[in-house]
Amino acid sequence: MADEAFEQKKADRRAARRSKGGEEQGTLNLTSLMDVVSIIVVYLLKNYGTDPVVIAPTAGQKVPMSTADSPVQDGVPIYISARDITFGSQKVVQLNETGDVDPTQVQKHSIIPLYEMMAEEADKAKQTAEMQQKEWTAQVILIGDENLKFSTLVDVMYTAGQAEYSKYLFCVIQKNS
Amino acid sequence: MARKKSSMVEGEVEANLLPVMNVMFLLIPALLLAMEVARFAAINVVPPKYAATAETKEPEKKPEEEPLNLKIFIMEDGFRVSASGQQAGAEAGRETDSTRPSIALAKPSAPLNDFSRYDYAALEAKATEYKRLFPHETVATISAENSIPLQVLTSTMDALRGSKCTLLAASKSGQIPEDCLFWQPIIDAGAT
Numbered sequence: 051m052a053d054e055a056f057e058q059k060k061a062d063r064r065a066a067r068r069s070k071g072g073e074e075q076g077t078l079n080l081t082s083l084m085d086v087v088s089i090i091v092v093y094l095l096k097n098y099g100t101d102p103v104v105i106a107p108t109a110g111q112k113v114p115m116s117t118a119d120s121p122v123q124d125g126v127p128i129y130i131s132a133r134d135i136t137f138g139s140q141k142v143v144q145l146n147e148t149g150d151v152d153p154t155q156v157q158k159h160s161i162i163p164l165y166e167m168m169a170e171e172a173d174k175a176k177q178t179a180e181m182q183q184k185e186w187t188a189q190v191i192l193i194g195d196e197n198l199k200f201s202t203l204v205d206v207m208y209t210a211g212q213a214e215y216s217k218y219l220f221c222v223i224q225k226n227s
Numbered sequence: 228m229a230r231k232k233s234s235m236v237e238g239e240v241e242a243n244l245l246p247v248m249n250v251m252f253l254l255i256p257a258l259l260l261a262m263e264v265a266r267f268a269a270i271n272v273v274p275p276k277y278a279a280t281a282e283t284k285e286p287e288k289k290p291e292e293e294p295l296n297l298k299i300f301i302m303e304d305g306f307r308v309s310a311s312g313q314q315a316g317a318e319a320g321r322e323t324d325s326t327r328p329s330i331a332l333a334k335p336s337a338p339l340n341d342f343s344r345y346d347y348a349a350l351e352a353k354a355t356e357y358k359r360l361f362p363h364e365t366v367a368t369i370s371a372e373n374s375i376p377l378q379v380l381t382s383t384m385d386a387l388r389g390s391k392c393t394l395l396a397a398s399k400s401g402q403i404p405e406d407c408l409f410w411q412p413i414i415d416a417g418a419t
């Protein structure tokens with residue numbers, strides 16, 4: 051009896067509510083989601099790269115490991131993977147299966163296509179530096195594959211030297227990072 | 228009127244978090260792209276012709292002191308170390324002994340792409356020995372056979388610099404720590 055009265059009361063209340071303002075609207079509680087997202091954003095901000103040059107090795111390229119801890123300074127990056135040499139986001143030279151540059155593209159250790167691009171870039175950089183009344187750094191960052199042959203590395207360094215780049219940085223991954 | 232005012236004061240005002248959430252969700256991929264997965268570092272290398280104009284000036288070098296002229300040649304079967312024109316480990320009375328390396332491989336049977344086949348600890352010990360004799364020297368000339376991989380060259384430079392050397396602190400303070408041995412490598416194509 052008491053149960054019936056209680057159920058009736060409940061039904062009446064429900065009917066009254068429905069007649070008052072239609073169906074009840076549910077609200078999403080965003081506070082907990084905000085907490086999680088805020089923590090993720092803070093974590094990502096903490097790991098934000100602060101190097102002046104964004105190093106993005108090409109697919110399949112393994113940058114050598116080292117105990118060196120000097121920061122990467124501003125410069126022109128050259129990516130030397132096991133397959134090709136990339137300069138200014140453009141694949142300049144293909145390497146053969148043994149990791150050497152095609153001999154027809156090399157003249158006395160100078161890699162011709164790479165030299166042409168680097169010399170052009172150097173001229174532009176010099177002009178920009180002159181306009182901004184700054185000194186041209188003439189710095190090149192060599193991002194080589196861990197299996198890169200010494201002979202190919204020397205050719206790339208020689209070519210950069212021919213294009214008037216006089217400072218060289220080897221990009222490595224910090225061993226204890 | 229009074230009733231209306233009181234209902235306005237008492238009513239809870241909920242902050243609209245949706246625009247904030249939108250910004251946050253845009254920030255996440257942007258920050259993920261700029262995130263450092265691996266920490267990159269740089270090794271400053273000097274080619275031979277610019278060796279004299281190395282960025283850092285040499286600290287009070289005594290004029291009467293003979294240059295060490297430390298040269299490391301990386302071969303497929305070990306390191307050949309020479310200083311002041313004399314190869315370490317060469318036969319008595321001979322300046323060089325091209326048939327044998329000064330420091331043999333740590334793992335002679337390991338393939339060439341096994342970078343741990345070289346005895347870097349022995350090379351560092353040798354470098355420490357030379358540094359004790361020539362404390363003002365900071366330069367080492369490194370050359371290698373054509374087939375030597377970049378990782379071996381990098382590890383050789385690490386060994387010559389010293390495992391305890393931290394140049395990051397030195398760049399801030401301007402003083403090179405005593406733990407740093409030969410931290411200015413010169414890459415030479417033709418050094419033997």
